[in-house]
Amino acid sequence: MKKVLTGNYAVAEAVKMARTEFIAAYPITPQTTIVERLAEMVEKGELNADFVRVESEHSALAAVYGASAGGLRAFTATSSHGLLYMYEMCWWVANSRLPVVMALVTRTIGPPWNIHTDHTDLLTLRDSGWILAMSENAQEAFDLTLIGFKVAEQIDLPFAVGLDGFQVSHTAEVVDVPEQSEVDEFLPERRRNKPFVIEPRNPITVGGLTTNECTMILRREMNRDMEKVGDLVKNAGYVRDYDLVERYRLDDAEYVVIMMGAWCGDAKDAIDVLRDEGVQIGMLRLRFVRPFPAEEIAKLDCKKILVVERDCSVGKGGIIATEVKSVANSPVQSVMAGLGGVDVGVDDFVSMFRRFVKGELGEWWL
């Protein structure tokens, strides 16, 4: 059924339809309306979950950690400074192999104070062991939340669903919502016995002191399991097919743009403009940063690649471009744009891509 939902309400709807059992969160703009809506659903009896109010994001993820270790399907959501405040717990969740799902509504990290979108917050999770997805619109934010629970519970790694602050989180658009029966079939109740559950009468130690080798084996296994995520996403059996990437007008593309998030829609409209002018340009959109779609990038056979990204690793530049360069077989150019929520629209992309094709594009778009 088609509904008009903001990205945040779409996520809340997906969390409800997943029959999530435990939610803990602390409000932060632009994430707040997700948990506000979930609290309302719990209060009205539409969602049978424990909703725990906490005093910080660190406590939010700590509570979710406990619930997930106890076998419950658990969810939280945050943004920017909230993510940084819970950062220690992010690693606890990942290394404990807990299938938590978190919505991450991307927001610039201050100072200066800024509530608009930027992808640097999401990318601070890059090395932690979380599966990292980034949606383009409210539909994907909805779908990836459901796929997130499924895949996380299959592989025992936590799953973060990224959505751009305001551009997706607060924009209401048309979302095709499946029937509850379809979701139930896709996502049965969580299997309680893996990899472990904490039970009152069966005490076990979690995260205690071990040998150094044990830590190394854990990280090696996580790295191996992360590589399986692409196939799990492809074969998830969801009502719509998903993949680590989206290919847009790529078949005969001499020029390929790589990017992720809400602005890809604007960039696709710009690609159509250039195509009408006879420029063979297309897009490989990253729907996932972890696992990194290395194979899909390595396969690109084109004149050159442009990575457009809303982040900067100070001292190295574009984070995604650095990763793309490590696997691509075509020359890669990097441009950083839209940091701090700077608006980049269709006209900007038309002009940016024209300059890229002509070889006249600089490293910063401002």
Place this chain on the structure above:
Amino acid sequence: MILSFGGQGGVTAARLLSIAALNEGKYAQAIPQFGAERRGALVRSFIRISDRPIRRHSSVKNPEVIAVFSEKILKIVDVKANTVVINSKQPKLENGRVYYVDASSIALELNLISAGWPIVNTAMAGAMAKVFGFSFESLKDAIEQTFSSKLAELNVQAAKKAYEEVKEWSA
């Protein structure tokens, strides 16, 4: 683009019209002004409507239609668009096409008042739905989805009155 003062319901009007557009078989986006909510301050809300899925998420730069929820806004914003829909008894505005409706009176008559202000959003949504060529049923359904029953009834009345009363201005 909807120009309103925070508290007049501009954001809700954008959402109602998006649901109405979906009911018309179209795709739509309702985009609030990004940032903190500000009662009394000028607020811009945006609506995109299309026959095809809407991919872009950047800000709206050149709106084809501007809806003005209060005439006072004309003193602080230079309003120019193909079409303007304004809450006014007698619009004093130089523009291509101007449609007007006395949304404040409609809201006051129905006692749609909050903290001393007439809430004009559903009346203005009614006028805009007419200008967009939507059926009234599409908007009525959107209002009924959005408000609880008693409030929905009053807001449907406001929208219907404005839908019927909105007129093109000829100076």
